Amino acid sequence: MITARMEKELNAQIKAEYESAFIYMSMAAWAHKHAYFGTANFMWKQAKEEEEHAMKFVDYLKDVDGNIEIPGLAKPEGSFKSLLDIFEKGLEHEKYITSRIHNLVTIADEDGDYATSDFLQWYVSEQVEEERNFRDIVKMLKMVSDHANGIMMIDSKLGAR
Numbered sequence: 001m002i003t004a005r006m007e008k009e010l011n012a013q014i015k016a017e018y019e020s021a022f023i024y025m026s027m028a029a030w031a032h033k034h035a036y037f038g039t040a041n042f043m044w045k046q047a048k049e050e051e052e053h054a055m056k057f058v059d060y061l062k063d064v065d066g067n068i069e070i071p072g073l074a075k076p077e078g079s080f081k082s083l084l085d086i087f088e089k090g091l092e093h094e095k096y097i098t099s100r101i102h103n104l105v106t107i108a109d110e111d112g113d114y115a116t117s118d119f120l121q122w123y124v125s126e127q128v129e130e131e132r133n134f135r136d137i138v139k140m141l142k143m144v145s146d147h148a149n150g151i152m153m154i155d156s157k158l159g160a161r
């Protein structure tokens with residue numbers, strides 16, 4: 001049995017995960033338009049993963065007989081300066097999601113909600129990986145700066161995801 005505030009927060013997280021998907025879809029569309037096809041591939045796949053993150057919360061709410069609210073979503077930013085801009089924004093977004101997940105764990109602990117706390121541990125680990133992925137790409141992009149060959153090499157590597 002989850003508390004009312006946990007139910008509300010889990011629904012808010014469903015929204016946050018779908019917003020993540022929208023943000024990465026928007027980045028994918030921009031990258032495709034600018035012929036960064038590797039990045040576009042990376043971001044379409046990232047968006048798909050975010051939908052899966054959202055659905056894990058939906059399934060968990062079903063398991064605990066919680067109410068599920070389907071959220072409305074805001075239109076994401078659609079214009080970016082560069083690949084570095086995209087991945088820096090992605091990294092900042094993932095840090096924001098990490099802080100949200102940690103807040104959920106805090107609430108579960110406060111509520112004595114061991115089941116939700118256990119469920120959330122997957123997301124705690126996932127966020128370490130998510131931040132690492134974006135941070136590594138930001139580092140590589142900073143290393144090559146505005147050298148076209150380097151940028152294209154990184155973009156091509158991202159196409160292999």
Ligand code: OFO
Nearest residue numbers: 017020053097130
């Ligand atoms: Fe990118 O981890 Fe979910 O939101």
